[in-house]
Amino acid sequence: MRALAEQLRLAGLRPTRQRVAIAALLLDGRHRHVTADSLTEEIATLGLQVSCGTVYNTLNQFTDAGLLRRVTVHNNYSLFDTNTEYHHHFYDEKTNELVDIPNNDVILKKLPNPPDGHEIKAVDVVIHIQRK
Numbered sequence: 001m002r003a004l005a006e007q008l009r010l011a012g013l014r015p016t017r018q019r020v021a022i023a024a025l026l027l028d029g030r031h032r033h034v035t036a037d038s039l040t041e042e043i044a045t046l047g048l049q050v051s052c053g054t055v056y057n058t059l060n061q062f063t064d065a066g067l068l069r070r071v072t073v074h075n076n077y078s079l080f081d082t083n084t085e086y087h088h089h090f091y092d093e094k095t096n097e098l099v100d101i102p103n104n105d106v107i108l109k110k111l112p113n114p115p116d117g118h119e120i121k122a123v124d125v126v127i128h129i130q131r132k
Helices: 003-008 019-026 036-045 050-062
Strands: 069-074 077-081 088-092 096-102 126-129
Touching: 003 019, 019 036, 019 050, 036 050, 050 077, 069 088, 069 126
Parallel strands: 088 126
Antiparallel strands: 069 077, 088 096
16 A cells, blocks of 8 residues: 555646545556446445545546546546557446547548647547447
8 A cells, every 4th residue: 555655646646545546446457447426336346435536536637647547438438548548448338338449450541730839738539439
């Protein structure tokens, strides 16, 4: 837990009990995709008491600090990705499941020129899939 607390401090976050508990679940080296609701359920099954609002705020703070990556799949629905390396996703709307696509598996041949005074910061590809 000390290493997680230090990791949070280095990211500019105060290592509160809740943040360290959430970091223990998310920053363990596994690549996974979570929502605030799914993580709140996981926390509850472990017998911990953390509100969904606290989980959501913590996920946003971790994202702002570069510890997570937000993947917006439609409208305002987002999942949080523990893999912060550049990559793309398949999204199954029926199961709300994201599946990583290695960056080199998507080849973009030509991008449009951005509007004057802007530059392209990133390109995130989310390919929506469904079962046959």
